[in-house]
Amino acid sequence: MIQITATIAIDETEIHEEFIRAGGPGGQKVNKVATAVQLRFDVGKCPALSEDVRERLTRLAGRRITEDGILIIDARRFRTQERNRQDAINRLVELIRRAAERPRTRRKVKPTLASKRRRLEAKRRRGEIKRMRRPVRHSD
Numbered sequence: 001m002i003q004i005t006a007t008i009a010i011d012e013t014e015i016h017e018e019f020i021r022a023g024g025p026g027g028q029k030v031n032k033v034a035t036a037v038q039l040r041f042d043v044g045k046c047p048a049l050s051e052d053v054r055e056r057l058t059r060l061a062g063r064r065i066t067e068d069g070i071l072i073i074d075a076r077r078f079r080t081q082e083r084n085r086q087d088a089i090n091r092l093v094e095l096i097r098r099a100a101e102r103p104r105t106r107r108k109v110k111p112t113l114a115s116k117r118r119r120l121e122a123k124r125r126r127g128e129i130k131r132m133r134r135p136v137r138h139s140d
Contacts, residue, residue, distance in 0.1 A: 002089065004096050008048050015089070016040040019081055036076035039088040044069035057099035
């Protein structure tokens with residue numbers, strides 16, 4: 001079990017990992033060893049996630065989620081398979097933690113009378129500066 005928050009824990013059997021060859025640095029073994037990790041997690045079938053967390057996770061995942069609701073995380077930052085595997089799991093946990101946080105509801109607030117006065121005074125000063133830049137008209 002991977003503990004994400006106090007109420008959310010994911011079973012390791014729900015995470016499917018596939019090891020693929022990664023480009024980049026590595027020397028002689030770069031074309032032989034599959035060090036990159038492609039982690040797949042089915043968001044729709046996970047019983048540990050509530051419906052609102054699932055919805056926020058889908059929105060946060062963006063292009064990383066398929067039409068079937070499978071989240072795909074590619075980890076190829078490190079040269080070793082184990083570090084890439086841990087990196088992918090950490091990224092999944094962080095994504096679910098962010099989805100588990102409820103967004104604060106926005107409360108409408110009216111501007112104070114003093115702030116309205118300051119705004120109008122600033123507009124008046126700016127208008128005065130612009131008026132002073134105009135050419136002077138001579139009345140004959």
